[in-house]
Amino acid sequence: MNIDRDVTLYEVGPRDGLQNEPDSVATEIKRQLLERLIAAGIPRIEMTSFVSPKWIPKLADADDLAKIAPRSETVSYSALTPNQRGYERFQQAKIPVLAFVVSVSETHNKKNLNRSVDEHLEAFKPIAEQAKADGVALRMYASTCCGCPYEGRISTSQAMQVMKRLISMGADEIAIADSLGVGTPSQIRDLVRAAATEFPVEKIGLHLHDTYGRALVNLMAGYEEGIRTFDASLGGLGGCPYAPGASGNLATEDVVDLFEGEGIRTGVDLNSLVSTTLWLENDVLKRPLPGRVFRAKAAKKSGDQEK
Numbered sequence: 001m002n003i004d005r006d007v008t009l010y011e012v013g014p015r016d017g018l019q020n021e022p023d024s025v026a027t028e029i030k031r032q033l034l035e036r037l038i039a040a041g042i043p044r045i046e047m048t049s050f051v052s053p054k055w056i057p058k059l060a061d062a063d064d065l066a067k068i069a070p071r072s073e074t075v076s077y078s079a080l081t082p083n084q085r086g087y088e089r090f091q092q093a094k095i096p097v098l099a100f101v102v103s104v105s106e107t108h109n110k111k112n113l114n115r116s117v118d119e120h121l122e123a124f125k126p127i128a129e130q131a132k133a134d135g136v137a138l139r140m141y142a143s144t145c146c147g148c149p150y151e152g153r154i155s156t157s158q159a160m161q162v163m164k165r166l167i168s169m170g171a172d173e174i175a176i177a178d179s180l181g182v183g184t185p186s187q188i189r190d191l192v193r194a195a196a197t198e199f200p201v202e203k204i205g206l207h208l209h210d211t212y213g214r215a216l217v218n219l220m221a222g223y224e225e226g227i228r229t230f231d232a233s234l235g236g237l238g239g240c241p242y243a244p245g246a247s248g249n250l251a252t253e254d255v256v257d258l259f260e261g262e263g264i265r266t267g268v269d270l271n272s273l274v275s276t277t278l279w280l281e282n283d284v285l286k287r288p289l290p291g292r293v294f295r296a297k298a299a300k301k302s303g304d305q306e307k
């Protein structure tokens with residue numbers, strides 16, 4: 001790990017955030033976003049997804065973006081790659097980390113992907129093997145680890161069954177995802193402790209959503225259990241814009257501000273990040289984003305100017 005930071009932020013805004021926006025963002029604007037995130041000191045970025053453009057039209061420019069994305073020694077990119085066709089595009093893009101998502105909930109998996117957990121994992125197996133042979137690192141998400149919209153609360157043992165499969169498939173990193181944002185600190189502690197008995201805790205990331213306002217307490221619970229990689233999305237980008245009140249990913253600025261306030265170094269320049277989020281909100285998306293810290297910082301800035 002970089003000596004200038006204690007925790008590693010994994011920025012999902014360009015992928016998890018922008019894919020949920022009502023309007024497409026121009027590829028050149030996405031390039032500028034990557035450039036700004038790197039300049040702010042973000043060390044890891046999930047750039048895009050090599051999913052079929054028919055499924056996610058907002059990320060149809062994945063190949064073009066990868067061609068013009070700024071490359072820097074200070075940043076590591078990753079991209080979602082769900083299938084063989086996606087893997088061919090991923091290879092062309094020369095991205096070092098492949099991200100793959102499976103839901104630990106059987107019903108959620110079926111509703112989203114039209115196949116069972118087992119079918120989904122089996123279909124990915126040859127791609128995982130190819131990736132390992134090609135020297136690509138595998139970041140594997142276990143999603144809906146705390147709760148599922150169809151099955152309700154998910155037990156730690158159910159989540160662990162799937163995580164064990166991911167580990168056996170050669171995962172280099174496991175991301176425990178509370179996709180619904182329903183988890184509690186004790187649930188996160190249980191999950192991390194259980195996962196850490198099977199896998200090095202320094203290779204486990206936490207992907208939290210803030211639907212019920214618990215993402216930050218869950219984040220600290222994870223930190224106290226040894227997690228050092230945290231997913232976040234600038235401005236909290238990633239909430240469904242059509243569902244009022246639905247909150248998306250934990251906001252990157254909120255994570256940076258909390259950690260830095262606790263003396264835990266993120267290596268990220270908060271002011272630079274706030275400027276980027278304001279640019280995204282005002283000039284690109286033209287809609288308010290849910291993150292709290294950037295909002296407070298922006299209000300303070302304009303208040304100072306008025307004085």
Ligand code: MG
Pocket residue numbers: 016179207209238248249
């Ligand atoms: Mg998410």
